[in-house]
Amino acid sequence: xxxxxxxxxxxxxxxxxxxxxxxxxxxxxxxxxxxxxxxxxxxxxxxxxxxxxxxxxxxxxxxxxxxxxxxxxxxxxxxxxxxxxxxxxxxxxxxxxxxxxxxxxxxxxxxxxxxxxxxxxxxxxxxxxxxxxxxxxxxxxxxxxxxxxxxxxxxxxxxxxxxxxxxxxxxxxxxxxxxxxxxxxxxxxxxxxxxxxxxxxxxxxxxxxxxxxxxxxxxxxxxxxxxxxxxxxxxxxxxxxxxxxxxxxxxxxxxxxxxxxxxxxxxxxxxxxxxxxxxxxxxxxxxxxxxxxxxxxxxxxxxxxxxxxxxxxxxxxxxxxxxxxxxxxxxxxxxxxxxxxxxxxxxxxxxxxxxxxxxxxxxxxxxxxxxxxxxxxxxxxxxxxxxxxxxxxxxxxxxxxxxxxxxxxxxxxxxxxxxxxxxxxxxxxxxxxxxxx
RNA sequence: GACCCCUUCGUCUAGCGGUUAGGACACAUCCCUUUCACGGAUGCGACACGAGUUCGAUUCUCGUAGGGGUCGCCA
Numbered sequence: 484x485x486x487x488x489x490x491x492x493x494x495x496x497x498x499x500x501x502x503x504x505x506x507x508x509x510x511x512x513x514x515x516x517x518x519x520x521x522x523x524x525x526x527x528x529x530x531x532x533x534x535x536x537x538x539x540x541x542x543x544x545x546x547x548x549x550x551x552x553x554x555x556x557x558x559x560x561x562x563x564x565x566x567x568x569x570x571x572x573x574x575x576x577x578x579x580x581x582x583x584x585x586x587x588x589x590x591x592x593x594x595x596x597x598x599x600x601x602x603x604x605x606x607x608x609x610x611x612x613x614x615x616x617x618x619x620x621x622x623x624x625x626x627x628x629x630x631x632x633x634x635x636x637x638x639x640x641x642x643x644x645x646x647x648x649x650x651x652x653x654x655x656x657x658x659x660x661x662x663x664x665x666x667x668x669x670x671x672x673x674x675x676x677x678x679x680x681x682x683x684x685x686x687x688x689x690x691x692x693x694x695x696x697x698x699x700x701x702x703x704x705x706x707x708x709x710x711x712x713x714x715x716x717x718x719x720x721x722x723x724x725x726x727x728x729x730x731x732x733x734x735x736x737x738x739x740x741x742x743x744x745x746x747x748x749x750x751x752x753x754x755x756x757x758x759x760x761x762x763x764x765x766x767x768x769x770x771x772x773x774x775x776x777x778x779x780x781x782x783x784x785x786x787x788x789x790x791x792x793x794x795x796x797x798x799x800x801x802x803x804x805x806x807x808x809x810x811x812x813x814x815x816x817x818x819x820x821x822x823x824x825x826x827x828x829x830x831x832x833x834x835x836x837x838x839x840x841x842x843x844x845x846x847x848x849x850x851x852x853x854x855x856x857x858x859x860x861x862x863x864x865x866x867x868x869x870x871x872x873x874x875x876x877x878x879x880x881x882x883x884x885x886x887x888x889x890x891x892x893x894x895x896x897x898x899x900x901x902x903x904x905x906x907x908x909x910x911x912x913x914x915x916x917x918x919x920x
Numbered sequence: 921g922a923c924c925c926c927u928u929c930g931u932c933u934a935g936c937g938g939u940u941a942g943g944a945c946a947c948a949u950c951c952c953u954u955u956c957a958c959g960g961a962u963g964c965g966a967c968a969c970g971a972g973u974u975c976g977a978u979u980c981u982c983g984u985a986g987g988g989g990u991c992g993c994c995a
Contacts, residue, residue: 492995524995592993609925618922619991626993633995657924657990678925680988685931687987716932723933729944746926746933749988753931756945766958803958814956865954880954892956 485517486647489543489550490637492524493535496698497542499752500652500682500690503717507650507679509548510718510740520644521553525566526636542699545710546717547733552644560644565636572631575639575669576624584668591627594620595635598667602660607677607742609653614660622661634658638665646674650742653678653749677742680721680749687751696754707780707808712761720750730763762806770795773802777811784812786819793818796902800894814893818903821910823889825919833885833919840920842879843886845872847912856905862897886915 489505491497512519521543523536540554552558562568579585579595587593603613624635641649656678666673684690696702703713715731718724723746724731724739731739765773774788774795781788781798788794797818798811805811817823825833833839846868853860865883869876884896887908893899900908 490995494995526995588993590993594993612924614923617991623993628993630993632993637995652989653925654989655995680926683988689988720932727943729932748926750933751931753945756932759945801957804956875954877954884955890955894956896954
């Protein structure tokens with residue numbers, strides 16, 4: 484039975500690197516019917532807060548990385564907060580003491596005596612990596628105040644929680660021999676390691692907090708990304724599935740996942756490509772799903788949605804024009820209000836020719852006489868009005884678009900008119916004639 | 921400084937001794953088109969360097985350079 488874990492320290496917003504580490508663990512567990520565990524490594528009490536932990540949980544939930552054991556999920560190997568496992572660590576320390584593998588310094592810190600033998604890490608990604616007998620000072624595993632250090636609790640918990648595999652960032656590779664030394668001291672078999680490459684900034688520097696695109700909530704949730712798109716992009720940063728396409732669902736990625744295909748070279752983060760994935764998923768959504776996703780961003784911009792069906796159609800009509808949900812309000816705001824501003828180039832266009840007002844009145848006249856108000860009938864009416872005025876529909880469309888939306892770009896003109904309805908369409912034309920032309 | 925990992929278009933990558941070195945993003949041009957987009961087509965663009973092994977190296981080995989990481993009483 485495969486058991487893997489994601490073991491973050493609660494530092495606030497989930498970092499993309501951490502998110503991807505969690506993602507690979509999750510992928511491996513789901514692919515093999517294993518168990519995915521969330522363990523909070525909060526041994527450094529000074530800087531770990533409950534609020535910081537909420538950020539981690541929120542980020543994981545948003546990415547859809549559900550855990551089988553851990554905070555809120557429970558499980559037979561808890562507690563899943565290291566700050567609550569002191570008795571277990573004390574017991575393990577006692578074993579080391581009994582075996583003469585530790586010693587206490589004058590100030591009370593406890594150190595683990597390295598075996599000082601060559602140690603080989605068998606890594607799924609990096610292959611066998613052998614470290615020569617170390618010359619480093621013995622490692623501190625307990626502070627004078629009785630709290631324990633990462634390397635120790637990490638190993639103890641991996642033993643206690645029966646981890647079979649450990650997927651973690653490559654920044655841990657250089658320390659892994661210390662962990663194996665500890666596993667050996669406890670007579671335990673180390674898990675199989677897989678050190679995944681790091682995510683770098685576009686300039687090649689290490690990506691850390693504050694760098695663009697580094698925080699799940701701040702850079703993705705709030706910026707209008709879709710979880711599936713970020714999931715897809717992150718999975719393919721350092722791993723290439725054997726598929727003939729790049730846009731893949733969560734289920735497909737689970738099916739395709741193979742840790743031996745994970746690259747060993749670091750990858751630079753490309754926000755452009757991440758947005759491209761987002762655009763792909765956006766376009767594949769149904770009108771209803773798209774509205775659900777866009778609603779908070781629309782409401783935060785003050786748009787009042789009174790009619791869900793109309794709103795869904797409006798949002799759907801601009802879906803291939805945006806790549807982020809945050810861009811949607813600017814493309815659809817006029818569907819939800821009649822006091823939209825006329826952009827500068829739009830009013831210039833309307834004022835440019837004196838005959839424009841006559842053309843708009845002519846269209847309004849035809850609209851007023853229509854028996855039914857469908858997208859097709861509206862479209863036919865516009866063509867009829869153009870014919871009556873001896874101009875091409877292509878000359879009339881931009882004017883109507885300007886009047887109905889205040890913008891020079893957007894979905895089809897007949898789509899706009901149809902969705903806002905006949906009454907609103909006529910009011911909009913009147914307003915444009917009164918205020919602009 | 922020591923040790924570890926890494927090195928194909930600007931970016932993500934395919935390649936696992938013989939290829940016109942393929943794809944995606946980005947960029948450029950064209951087509952489509954009532955706008956903005958989408959879509960389609962085309963173009964631009966890479967094997968870090970030096971030895972060696974080999975009939976033949978992007979591919980194997982070694983070295984150099986460059987990038988990243990670790991060496992905490994942080995995780």
